Amino acid sequence: MYSENSQRNQKVLANQNIGPFRTKRLFLIIMLFLLAVFPAEIGEYTRAALEDAYIGVSVFVAMTLAFFYFAEKISGNNISELFKKAKFAQVPLASFMGALPGCGGAVVVVAAYSSGSVSLGAVVATLTATMGDAAFLLIAKRPDVAIILLPTSFIVGIITGYVVDIFDKTRENTSLKIDSISLINVTKNRQFLYVIYSIIVIPGFIFAVLGLLQYEFNEYVTQFITTISFIGISIGMLIWATSSIKTMTNPKETTISRMSEETSFITAWVILAFLLFEYATNIAGLDLQSWFEAVGILVPLIAILIGFIPGCGPQILVTTFYINGLIPFAALIGNSIANDGDALFPAIAINPKVAIIATLYSSVPAVIVAYGFYFYMPNYLTP
Numbered sequence: 001m002y003s004e005n006s007q008r009n010q011k012v013l014a015n016q017n018i019g020p021f022r023t024k025r026l027f028l029i030i031m032l033f034l035l036a037v038f039p040a041e042i043g044e045y046t047r048a049a050l051e052d053a054y055i056g057v058s059v060f061v062a063m064t065l066a067f068f069y070f071a072e073k074i075s076g077n078n079i080s081e082l083f084k085k086a087k088f089a090q091v092p093l094a095s096f097m098g099a100l101p102g103c104g105g106a107v108v109v110v111a112a113y114s115s116g117s118v119s120l121g122a123v124v125a126t127l128t129a130t131m132g133d134a135a136f137l138l139i140a141k142r143p144d145v146a147i148i149l150l151p152t153s154f155i156v157g158i159i160t161g162y163v164v165d166i167f168d169k170t171r172e173n174t175s176l177k178i179d180s181i182s183l184i185n186v187t188k189n190r191q192f193l194y195v196i197y198s199i200i201v202i203p204g205f206i207f208a209v210l211g212l213l214q215y216e217f218n219e220y221v222t223q224f225i226t227t228i229s230f231i232g233i234s235i236g237m238l239i240w241a242t243s244s245i246k247t248m249t250n251p252k253e254t255t256i257s258r259m260s261e262e263t264s265f266i267t268a269w270v271i272l273a274f275l276l277f278e279y280a281t282n283i284a285g286l287d288l289q290s291w292f293e294a295v296g297i298l299v300p301l302i303a304i305l306i307g308f309i310p311g312c313g314p315q316i317l318v319t320t321f322y323i324n325g326l327i328p329f330a331a332l333i334g335n336s337i338a339n340d341g342d343a344l345f346p347a348i349a350i351n352p353k354v355a356i357i358a359t360l361y362s363s364v365p366a367v368i369v370a371y372g373f374y375f376y377m378p379n380y381l382t383p
Contacts (some may be wrong), residue, residue, distance in 0.1 A: 025241040025268075032237070032271070045282055049274040051229040055211070057270050058232065059204040060140040061133075062263040064101055066198075069255045083109075083117045090122045091165065095157030098126030098343075099150050101135040102262070103312065106343035113347075113354070120168045120354065123347070125161025128362040129153045132341020133266045133312035134319040137273075138332075140208075141323045145332075145381050153336050156365045164361055193239055194260040200232045201263075233271075236264040266312070273317040277324060288326050300370040303331035307338030307366065308359060310348070315339045329381040334370025338363050 018026060035046040086093050097105030109126040112118045131138070131153060139146045207217075207225050217225065239260055280286045292299055306314050315335060322332040340347070340359060347355035373380055 020242045022241060029237050029241050042283055045278045049278050050233050051226055053267060053270045053274050054229040054233050055204060055208050057137050057140045058263055058267045059201050059208050061136040061266050062201045062259055063205050065259045065262055066255055069258050073255060083112050090118055091125045091161035092158050094118060094122035095125040095129040095154050095161060098129035098157055099154040101139060103132050103342035106130040110343050110347045119165050121161040121165030124164045124358045124361045125157040127340045127343060127358050128160045128337055128365060129157030130341050130343060131336040132315050132339055134315040136266060137270060137316055137319050149333055149336055156337055156369060160365050193235060194256045197235045197260045198256045200228055204228055204232055236267050240264040240268050269313045269316050273320045277320050292326050299327055300331045300334045300374050303335035304338040304366045307335045310344040312341045330370045330374035334366045337369060338366035
């Protein structure tokens with residue numbers, strides 16, 4: 001059962017639709033299609049970005065989400081009860097949930113706060129540790145960096161969470177339930193799309209892994225990879241354009257439906273980030289590297305400030321800049337610690353005051369760690 005707020009939000013969304021399509025998303029997809037078929041350089045860059053987004057990121061996101069959600073199904077753990085029993089271990093558990101790729105773990109911790117199951121320190125820990133959906137992009141493109149950054153964020157989250165709990169003696173409780181925050185059921189008549197999308201992901205993932213292993217493909221295989229990439233992107237964008245998902249899906253849904261919905265949502269942001277970078281550097285001719293070099297010492301601070309923006313889109317763009325060698329590791333880890341991804345939306349819904357306080361608390365270790373790397377290890381993990 002949904003709350004009255006959720007029903008009202010769905011009615012508003014329905015009024016913004018054109019048939020099964022959400023108006024703004026449909027417009028963006030039409031623009032994307034026109035750019036992809038454009039005969040000049042802009043068409044080439046668009047098609048390359050689409051293929052890279054699918055083979056380089058989407059298939060890894062899909063397989064990771066499928067693994068997590070399948071494990072969640074078979075475990076059947078009640079997260080709120082688990083946190084209540086954890087007591088002193090709440091903070092490291094919350095930090096671990098936040099450090100998991102994507103925003104799902106952090107959203108669950110934030111929602112558990114509404115029932116008084118976790119402390120403010122646990123909320124700060126999960127928001128500090130989370131890198132949001134940008135983690136998927138980093139894992140796919142720079143796993144060597146991800147294996148350092150994610151554990152570092154996890155440790156920083158634990159330390160920050162315990163410090164907050166030492167000084168914070170209050171625990172607010174609200175009557176807001178998790179199903180009124182962000183969880184939306186998917187439409188049953190979309191199951192056919194989910195199945196097709198899941199099937200296409202499998203060969204895409206296999207070829208993506210072979211590509212990472214530097215396997216050389218012949219012309220026919222390359223054309224096949226391009227074909228399944230555009231099929232996968234097309235189905236994914238169709239799912240996204242007709243979806244109500246804004247943060248995460250309902251755990252009651254099937255694994256393939258949750259994987260398809262959330263992968264499509266993440267892919268849309270990845271495509272936007274990739275295209276902005278390609279158009280800015282190759283079409284507009286902007287020398288972003290020179291601009292970031294001119295800003296110098298302010299780059300980590302700018303990345304941290306971007307982390308304050310709710311949602312994963314801006315954070316994916318920051319990660320894209322790092323992968324392309326435009327910003328240092330110090331800026332990336334500062335953004336990772338400061339950003340709360342999509343978990344900030346339910347935090348604001350539950351308690352705006354706590355959301356702001358938790359975000360400000362996470363900015364302190366972000367500045368310390370980022371500038372620690374900037375001054376003492378400036379060339380560490382240089383792109």
